[in-house]
Amino acid sequence: MRRRALGIGLWLLLxxxxxxxxxxxxxxxxxxxxxxxxQAGVFFIAIVGLxxxxxxxxxxxxxxxxxxxxxxxxxxxxxxxxxxxxxxxxPLAGLAAGIVGFLIGLxxxxxxxxxxxxxxxxxxxxxxxxLRKFSGLTGxxxxxxxxxxxxxxxxxxxxxxxxxxxxxxxxxxxYYLTWAIGLVGFVIAWLILRGRLGRTFRAVRDSExxxxxxxxxxxxxxxxxxxxxxxxxxxxxALLAIQDEIVNPLSFSFLLSIxxxxxxxxxxxxxxxxxxVGAFFVQYLPDLSTRVSSAPGVPDFVYGAAIIIxxxxxxxxxxxxxxxxAEPLTTRLYTRP
Amino acid sequence: xxxxxxxxxxxxxxVIGLASGGVWAxxxxxxxxIYRSTGVVNFAQGEMAMFSTFIAxxxxxxxxxxxxxxxxxxAISFVGGVAIERAVIRPVERAPVLTVVIVTLGLFFLVNxxxxxxxxxxxxxxxxxxxxxxxxxxxxxxxxxxxxxxxVSLGAVALLWAFFRFTKLGLASRAAAVNPDASRLLGVxxxxxxxxxxxxxxxxxxxxxxLTAPALxxxxxxxxxxxxxxxxxxxxxxxLDSPFGAVVGTLLxxxxxxxxxxxxxxxxxxxxxxxxxxxxxxxxxxRPEGLFGHASARRV
Numbered sequence: 082m083r084r085r086a087l088g089i090g091l092w093l094l095l096x097x098x099x100x101x102x103x104x105x106x107x108x109x110x111x112x113x114x115x116x117x118x119x120q121a122g123v124f125f126i127a128i129v130g131l132x133x134x135x136x137x138x139x140x141x142x143x144x145x146x147x148x149x150x151x152x153x154x155x156x157x158x159x160x161x162x163x164x165x166x167x168x169x170x171x172p173l174a175g176l177a178a179g180i181v182g183f184l185i186g187l188x189x190x191x192x193x194x195x196x197x198x199x200x201x202x203x204x205x206x207x208x209x210x211x212l213r214k215f216s217g218l219t220g221x222x223x224x225x226x227x228x229x230x231x232x233x234x235x236x237x238x239x240x241x242x243x244x245x246x247x248x249x250x251x252x253x254x255x256y257y258l259t260w261a262i263g264l265v266g267f268v269i270a271w272l273i274l275r276g277r278l279g280r281t282f283r284a285v286r287d288s289e290x291x292x293x294x295x296x297x298x299x300x301x302x303x304x305x306x307x308x309x310x311x312x313x314x315x316x317x318x319a320l321l322a323i324q325d326e327i328v329n330p331l332s333f334s335f336l337l338s339i340x341x342x343x344x345x346x347x348x349x350x351x352x353x354x355x356x357x358v359g360a361f362f363v364q365y366l367p368d369l370s371t372r373v374s375s376a377p378g379v380p381d382f383v384y385g386a387a388i389i390i391x392x393x394x395x396x397x398x399x400x401x402x403x404x405x406x407a408e409p410l411t412t413r414l415y416t417r418p
Numbered sequence: 419x420x421x422x423x424x425x426x427x428x429x430x431x432x433v434i435g436l437a438s439g440g441v442w443a444x445x446x447x448x449x450x451x452i453y454r455s456t457g458v459v460n461f462a463q464g465e466m467a468m469f470s471t472f473i474a475x476x477x478x479x480x481x482x483x484x485x486x487x488x489x490x491x492x493a494i495s496f497v498g499g500v501a502i503e504r505a506v507i508r509p510v511e512r513a514p515v516l517t518v519v520i521v522t523l524g525l526f527f528l529v530n531x532x533x534x535x536x537x538x539x540x541x542x543x544x545x546x547x548x549x550x551x552x553x554x555x556x557x558x559x560x561x562x563x564x565x566x567x568x569x570v571s572l573g574a575v576a577l578l579w580a581f582f583r584f585t586k587l588g589l590a591s592r593a594a595a596v597n598p599d600a601s602r603l604l605g606v607x608x609x610x611x612x613x614x615x616x617x618x619x620x621x622x623x624x625x626x627x628x629l630t631a632p633a634l635x636x637x638x639x640x641x642x643x644x645x646x647x648x649x650x651x652x653x654x655x656x657x658l659d660s661p662f663g664a665v666v667g668t669l670l671x672x673x674x675x676x677x678x679x680x681x682x683x684x685x686x687x688x689x690x691x692x693x694x695x696x697x698x699x700x701x702x703x704x705r706p707e708g709l710f711g712h713a714s715a716r717r718v
Contacts, residue, residue, distance in 0.1 A: 207695050
């Protein structure tokens with residue numbers, strides 16, 4: 082009983098700590114840099130979603146950038162063509178990408194492992210050309226420019242946003258918005274994964290045959306994982322569109338899909354807290370690499386080397402390391418005496 | 419309607435398709451080599467081939483003839499491939515497959531960056547290895563270059579096949595891929611067989627790069643990225659574990675893309691790649707292991 086109380090107390094303490102960091106973080110960085118933090122939040126949301134699919138259900142996706150494109154373009158198209166306020170499009174963007182994710186999940190039922198990775202990669206590669214082709218809806222190669230085509234729908238156009246009587250700069254607003262959604266998304270993912278559905282996902286990941294013989298509906302579990310993961314990607318894409326105030330085919334190239342998978346693996350597949358590190362890795366590493374030297378090629382060289390070194394040192398990602406570090410604590414809290 | 423159909427044009431487009439598919443085939447077989455021995459898809463294969471092509475360019479720039487540079491580059495690439503396997507792949511040999519895939523993605527950025535660092539990012543060109551003079555066969559124009567490219571590409575693949583089929587080392591490396599534990603007991607140095615596979619794949623990629631570059635008016639460090647995509651698509655179509663399938667798959671893909679781009683107006687040039695990918699996805703749904711691949715069965 083005391084042990085349980087201690088466990089709950091520790092969780093509450095951790096939650097309070099996370100919330101405090103969330104609220105005060107912008108005070109320690111410049112206004113400009115809080116936009117970088119906001120972008121890291123976009124990666125965080127997408128990577129948490131990818132982790133549900135790849136880390137917990139074992140389905141490799143190299144096409145999540147394309148699902149983000151679905152979300153981003155839903156937001157931009159609703160704002161430009163239908164005059165929706167940008168932030169209110171987020172749920173619909175998530176829904177749209179969730180449906181597309183579900184549809185990708187259907188052919189994925191026949192494929193596994195590397196074949197699935199390459200099929201989803203094909204989706205990511207094809208997406209920019211598709212966006213260019215259907216230019217009536219997507220603006221073609223030009224993309225959709227919210228600031229010029231729908232200025233009235235952009236939140237914070239005047240430079241400040243007022244929420245609950247507090248006046249925030251636009252960059253701070255974007256930070257708080259993105260990470261608020263990120264934290265809620267994190268908690269929802271945690272709740273999904275700790276319950277019956279999460280156990281189903283993990284059973285599919287560990288052995289499809291064993292899961293099926295235990296009564297798991299493989300098709301349902303996999304498509305559901307794709308759909309949930311798609312919702313996360315769509316919301317991330319919508320937030321990216323809102324932050325950049327523009328979407329075009331280049332913002333969702335196949336490199337984005339690759340970066341998301343790199344973030345998820347560096348963060349540690351099958352670990353949710355590790356995803357924070359994964360998101361920051363993806364967001365800040367290019368910048369840090371440029372700082373080493375901006376001579377042509379050097380940033381990419383450093384970037385690639387960093388990815389390789391991290392993978393050699395931490396083959397199971399940061400999450401694996403966190404798990405090992407926390408093991409003495411978790412075993413004390415969760416083993417029966 | 420049928421009479422008006424231009425059969426010469428059809429034949430011409432098929433030839434063009436085979437020529438491009440032939441170049442992709444070498445890279446596709448390189449991918450298959452590594453996939454068969456390690457179960458990993460090497461995303462850096464195209465960039466490694468690009469790097470080799472730049473080495474060849476430097477050699478030609480220093481006065482070597484194309485073919486001397488060609489052979490020297492193949493040798494250098496083999497050593498480079500072995501070195502890469504020893505340096506970055508061996509440490510993650512026992513890690514999950516996805517970790518190794520991420521390492522090859524890191525290698526993608528690293529090699530691309532290194533090439534732009536060592537050779538400035540301006541465009542350059544390689545001389546043509548073959549005459550571009552067209553030969554006319556019943557109204558269909560072949561160029562010697564087309565035929566030579568297909569010949570060298572398929573020749574390299576055939577040479578590789580002979581190596582695996584007829585040499586003791588080839589047998590050992592096949593054994594290491596099929597059953598590492600049993601091979602180890604029989605005295606095969608499994609780990610070095612993987613390095614050998616990487617070396618051969620790098621050499622084959624170099625061939626592919628050096629055939630791709632001369633056909634272009636100029637090239638830069640992004641030379642092989644589209645080729646890698648087509649090689650992936652062709653290899654998946656043929657079956658990732660079948661070298662023969664990779665060759666047939668890329669040739670089919672080359673022809674298919676050309677025909678669709680020419681005859682289906684709505685697809686045109688802009689949707690050629692997505693269309694080809696959609697077709698491949700269709701094939702995979704019917705045969706998930708590709709046209710010539712083997713379905714993997716596992717005892718539980």
